[in-house]
Amino acid sequence: MIIGNRMVQADNIIWRRIGDDVVIIKDDGLATHVLNKTAAYIWELCDGKRGIDDITASLCERYDVSPEEARADIMETIVNLTKAGVIKYI
């Protein structure tokens, strides 16, 4: 359920940057998620302070992509991470 516009990482996980990837592990130790370079960058911006627009602007600056492309990537990543239960809206 979307309550707000900013995303924050869930409390019941640990995560670590491994090379270009981010590896997320739920605290049951069973569920793991490996994020590629772009998804890892988006993940690190889900800090509870930034909204979609802020993350879009950051991604455009970092990867030289159009705002439309960036937004599409971000929304796809956010949907997947939300479904996986590793981020939530606040």
Add this chain to the structure above:
Amino acid sequence: MTAPVGAPEDARQEVSTIKNEIRLRLDGVNCSLRCRDADDWKKLEKIERLYHCFITQESADITVELVGTNRLSPEALNAALAGNTFVHEKNIFRSTSQVVDGEYDLTRAYIKITGERNLINPDVECNHLNMLLSLAYYTACKIKYNDRPPAMIIHSCGIMRSGQALLFMGPSDAGKTTIARLCGKKDGEVINDEMLLVSRPGQDGKGFAVESGPFLGKFPSKRSLKAPLHSIFLLKKGRKTGIHRVDRSEAYLKFMRQIITPAYIGQKDKRAVLSLMSEFSDEITRSVPVYELEFNLDGRSLWRTLGELDK
């Protein structure tokens, strides 16, 4: 219910005067196993003979007092342990299968466990000796090293070859024991085919090291030894034998799954435990090469393939 905790005032400082005690050394930790009953002592004597190369006379960092019961056959015990979990309340714990319970006092580095005697019988398949020693080790590390174990216990087969250690890991049935069995004298020396201690780089600037420990396996450690860690191999059964380097994320996750959970007794913070495992796995897979070893259970091609790595 167990009797009230009856630990000595300071179990760590006490000089051994009790006959029914053995002290085992695991990396930088000394674990005392004690009992009062003669039948329990028979089991401890077996353990003493089995682990003679890890016996120490140094003062204990943790004391585990064992009180044996003898209600179930090994088969019934095995059945009771299936699906068993532990419930903790304050400093008391019990198993849902009701075959073991106990209490502990971390301020005195003391654990008392009342349980079926076969749980510490190295002759029966369903013994929990490895689990007991892991628990004692990590609990001692909580006290002695402020919850940061200098070494982790890793589910793996270790082979010492040319003075360096190779680790072979994978789920049960992946071929760890087969590799130990295929290791002839000219190929290397089996450190242990089940569990090992892997220590972090020390202040001496040397890297990760593999150390034998008092762990049961089909090929348990015959002597106390320590060797620098050369490479890690993730086992995969295949039609041929070959190796390739795995990427960091895969190596990190697969190594982490083979760490014996570094939880001390009464530990409730799962995130803290996972963080320890994650940090260790990250550190080791960053500095030690990790390969996938596809393995067709043939010894000659195995050692030839590993030999090519040295070239």
